[in-house]
Amino acid sequence: MTLIDGKATAATIKAEIAERVKEIVAAGNKRPHLAAILVGHDGGSETYVANKVKACEVCGFKSTLIRFEDTVSEDELLSKVRELNEDADVDGFIVQLPLPKQISEQKVIETIDYRKDVDGFHPINVGRMAIGLPCFISATPKGIIELLKRYEVPTSGKKCVVLGRSNIVGKPMAQLMMQKCYGDSTVTVCHSHSATLKQECREADIIIAAIGRPDFVTADMVKEGACVIDVGTTRVPDNTKKKGFRLNGDVKFDEVAPKCSFITPVPGGVGPMTICMLMQNTLLAGEKAIYK
Amino acid sequence: MTLIDGKATAATIKAEIAERVKEIVAAGNKRPHLAAILVGHDGGSETYVANKVKACEVCGFKSTLIRFEDTVSEDELLSKVRELNEDADVDGFIVQLPLPKQISEQKVIETIDYRKDVDGFHPINVGRMAIGLPCFISATPKGIIELLKRYEVPTSGKKCVVLGRSNIVGKPMAQLMMQKCYGDSTVTVCHSHSATLKQECREADIIIAAIGRPDFVTADMVKEGACVIDVGTTRVPDNTKKKGFRLNGDVKFDEVAPKCSFITPVPGGVGPMTICMLMQNTLLAGEKAIYK
Numbered sequence: 001m002t003l004i005d006g007k008a009t010a011a012t013i014k015a016e017i018a019e020r021v022k023e024i025v026a027a028g029n030k031r032p033h034l035a036a037i038l039v040g041h042d043g044g045s046e047t048y049v050a051n052k053v054k055a056c057e058v059c060g061f062k063s064t065l066i067r068f069e070d071t072v073s074e075d076e077l078l079s080k081v082r083e084l085n086e087d088a089d090v091d092g093f094i095v096q097l098p099l100p101k102q103i104s105e106q107k108v109i110e111t112i113d114y115r116k117d118v119d120g121f122h123p124i125n126v127g128r129m130a131i132g133l134p135c136f137i138s139a140t141p142k143g144i145i146e147l148l149k150r151y152e153v154p155t156s157g158k159k160c161v162v163l164g165r166s167n168i169v170g171k172p173m174a175q176l177m178m179q180k181c182y183g184d185s186t187v188t189v190c191h192s193h194s195a196t197l198k199q200e201c202r203e204a205d206i207i208i209a210a211i212g213r214p215d216f217v218t219a220d221m222v223k224e225g226a227c228v229i230d231v232g233t234t235r236v237p238d239n240t241k242k243k244g245f246r247l248n249g250d251v252k253f254d255e256v257a258p259k260c261s262f263i264t265p266v267p268g269g270v271g272p273m274t275i276c277m278l279m280q281n282t283l284l285a286g287e288k289a290i291y292k
Numbered sequence: 293m294t295l296i297d298g299k300a301t302a303a304t305i306k307a308e309i310a311e312r313v314k315e316i317v318a319a320g321n322k323r324p325h326l327a328a329i330l331v332g333h334d335g336g337s338e339t340y341v342a343n344k345v346k347a348c349e350v351c352g353f354k355s356t357l358i359r360f361e362d363t364v365s366e367d368e369l370l371s372k373v374r375e376l377n378e379d380a381d382v383d384g385f386i387v388q389l390p391l392p393k394q395i396s397e398q399k400v401i402e403t404i405d406y407r408k409d410v411d412g413f414h415p416i417n418v419g420r421m422a423i424g425l426p427c428f429i430s431a432t433p434k435g436i437i438e439l440l441k442r443y444e445v446p447t448s449g450k451k452c453v454v455l456g457r458s459n460i461v462g463k464p465m466a467q468l469m470m471q472k473c474y475g476d477s478t479v480t481v482c483h484s485h486s487a488t489l490k491q492e493c494r495e496a497d498i499i500i501a502a503i504g505r506p507d508f509v510t511a512d513m514v515k516e517g518a519c520v521i522d523v524g525t526t527r528v529p530d531n532t533k534k535k536g537f538r539l540n541g542d543v544k545f546d547e548v549a550p551k552c553s554f555i556t557p558v559p560g561g562v563g564p565m566t567i568c569m570l571m572q573n574t575l576l577a578g579e580k581a582i583y584k
Contacts, residue, residue, distance in 0.1 A: 106425070127419030130467070131459050133398070157485040165470050167423050174466075175422070178457050178481045186486040189470045193449040194478040196495070203488070 002262045004151055004229075006143075006269040010276035013146070014058050017283050021060035024286070032286025033062040034118065034278075035084055035093035039077065039103070040070030045096045048275075052094075055275045061282060064090070070100045077103055078111050085113040092118035092136075092285035094278070115291035118281035121168070130175050134290045136281050141172040143273030144208060144229055145182055153206065153227050153262055160185040161200045163217070163250065164210035169231055173208055209250035219255040227262040231270050247271075294554045296443055296521075298435075298561040302568035305438070306350050309575050313352035316578070324578025325354040326410065326570075327376055327385035331369065331395075332362030337388045343567055344386070351571045353578075356382070362392045369395055370403050377405040384410035384428075384577035386570070407583035410573035413460070422467050426582045428573050433464040435565030436500060436521055437474050445498070445519050445554055452477040453492045455509070455542065456502035461523055465500055501542035511547040519554040523562050539563075 025031055034056055038049045049065065056063035066080060077095075084093045093116055099105050109117075114124040120138035128135035137145075148155055160177045164170035170189060177183030185206065190197040192211075201207055201221040209217050210231035222228060232250030249266030257263050264270055284290050317323055326348055330341045341357065348355035360369060369387075376385045385408055391397050401409075406416040412430035420427035429437075440447055452469045456462035462481060469475030477498065482489040484503075493499055493513040501509050502523035514520060524542030541558030549555050556562055576582050 123419030123423065123425070124415050125419070126422050127415030127417070130418050130422050130463060131415065133415070157487045159488050165472075171422055171467070171470075174470075174481075175463070178463075178466075178483070180457075180485075184485050186480065186482050186488055186492065188478065188480040188492075189466075190478050191470070193472075193476050195449040196451050196478055199495075200478065200480075203491075 001257055001260050002151065003257075004147055004262050004264045004269060006147060006264060006272045009147060009150055010272035013276050014055065014279060017059045017279055020283060025060070030089070030286070031060065031062050032282050033064070033089055033091050034282045035064040035066060035087075035090045037066045037068065037077070037080060037084075037093065037095045039068045039072055039096070039099055042098070045098075049096050051275055052278060055279050056282075059279045059283070061279070061286075072100075072103070074103045074107065077108060081108060081111045085111075085116060090116065092116045092282045094119045116285060118278060118285055120172075120281065126167075126172070129172060132179055132181065136284070136290065137176070137277075138168055138172055139274045139277040139281070140169050140210075140231060140270065141176050142277040142280070144173060144231070144270060145176055146277065147229070147264070147270070147273060148183070148206075148227075151262060155182075155206065156184040158185050158205035159188070159203055160206040160208065161188045161190060161204035162208045162210065163190050163197070163201075164212065164231075165189055165191045166210065169210040173210065177206075177208075211250050213250055214248040215250070215252040217251040217256060219252065219259060222256050222259050224259050225261045226259065228256055228260050228264070229270060230264050230266050232266060233271060293549055293552050294443065295549075296439055296554050296556045296561060298439060298556060298564045301439060301442055302435075302564035305568050306347065306571060309351040309571055312575060317352070322381075322578070323352065323354050324574050325356070325381055325383050326574045327356040327358060327379075327382045329358045329360065329369070329372060329376075329385065329387045331360045331364055331388070331391055334390070337390075340567075341388050344570060347567045347571050348574075351575070353571070353574060364392075364395070366395045366399065369400060373400060373403045377403075377408060382408065384408045384574045386411045408577060410570060410577055412464075412573065418459075418464070421464060424471055424473065428576070428582060429468070429569075430460055430464055431566045431569040431573070432461050432502075432523065432562065433468050434569040434572070435562060436465060436523070437468055438569065439521070439556070439562070439565060440475070440498075440519075443554060447474075447498065448476040450477050450497035451480070451495055452498040452500065453480045453482060453496035454500045454502065455482050455489070455493075456504065456523075457481055457483045458502065461502040465502065469498075469500075503542050505542055506540040507542070507544040509543040509548060511544065511551060514548050514551050516551050517553045518551065520548055520552050520556070521562060522556050522558050524558060525563060 114122040120136040125135040178187040208229045230249035230251040235245040236248040238246040406414040412428040417427040470479040500521045522541035522543040527537040528540040530538040
């Protein structure tokens, strides 16, 4: 069984990005610049954004954090988005989700210039990904593809079961895994209404669990030799932890791991790759590698 | 076994559309207007476009056919597209594919105003469909969803196998079938590299074959009581036909049909629904039901 070390892989990739940034700057070009908008003071969002800013430093990017109180109006937020769209120094930017109720997340996403949409949430990027055109691919599915590639997990022609059909993980994951240039797999998407979910899992060479239910995937659902990717990060109360909770994956790791050819742990598997792929998208934006 | 009659269903829907158009016009509003650009004289394209124009008449739409010789330059075609984008009288338009080699189909598609893209090929419509937002859904997958609905084929929680991963059928079909508001099925996409294709088919409650290989789906691949939707329309030489060919589906109809709960014939199944759904999209465009 090979433990897929997302933390180490992310560190390697960030080092590769930092090298590339050095070259860019040495050639007299602009340092890539990521801006992040953070609304309110949600603990999770604060942590994510702080980690993104930190990752920018590691990669040698310029970063800008823009804060709003959670009383901000939609108009105010949208005009900041438009300002960033126009700002030639900003290569890419994100608006940390979730947003307060008075603001339409979809409207915010669609207002972002798709050429700066390093989160890959704009319908143009979603659509281009589906068709197989160059685009910003959202970070979590992109990170999983990268892990499979770097660990040389065989995917072509293999049966891949994706658990969950969310817009940010399940659906794009399925699309990437079925495409010839990425997974080239036979892809099955299961969800809460799937009658044959367990059977599908038992036949899978690769399981990608993104269903948000702690310990949902048990040993009896996994074929001997399967590769299991755990995207779950549910906060479960845990008094032994300083923060009072732990991150729990969708996979019952202890009993599933011994059956696997490859498995990702939680934390330290898919999680660290997500921010790292945001960095890679920022680099692509800075280099104008996808859109001019 | 129920034979799904696409021809009759399409006729019913077109009659429904015609009724709605009468109401629109009686209320003093503009008649919906579809324009079609046809480049060159390819036999298949000529037939498709002629059928689309005919369907417009049946529905009470205004239609405009714009012809170019196959020597037209990309610039010339793109400027006509831009002209139609600006023409307030045109509610929706299509550019019949394929296009001659000197023209980038993707560039043409992306130049069409997505609010008039009744073919649903623009990345914005593709992306919005993937996310589950209102949009123009491309005609063939939309027609299949409509047939399943009108024939009350159970789909929720069922296993649906899509054969083929093309951008215009396989991929959007999979996306619709997995979404809660459409199929709500467990969806598996198989393709030429799928090692377990036959097994997947044997377990399927619904098979949607869009692989373009005549008679590919045989009786041994179909579970008793399955619903089989045949999207294949390969032209096979046939001297008994006036045109010298017949349209052959992806399903070996004679041996598969007896095992099915529902099946679509070729021709007369999915085919007639495609143009009919283009009409429905044109109606939606005329009513500004999706985009203002």
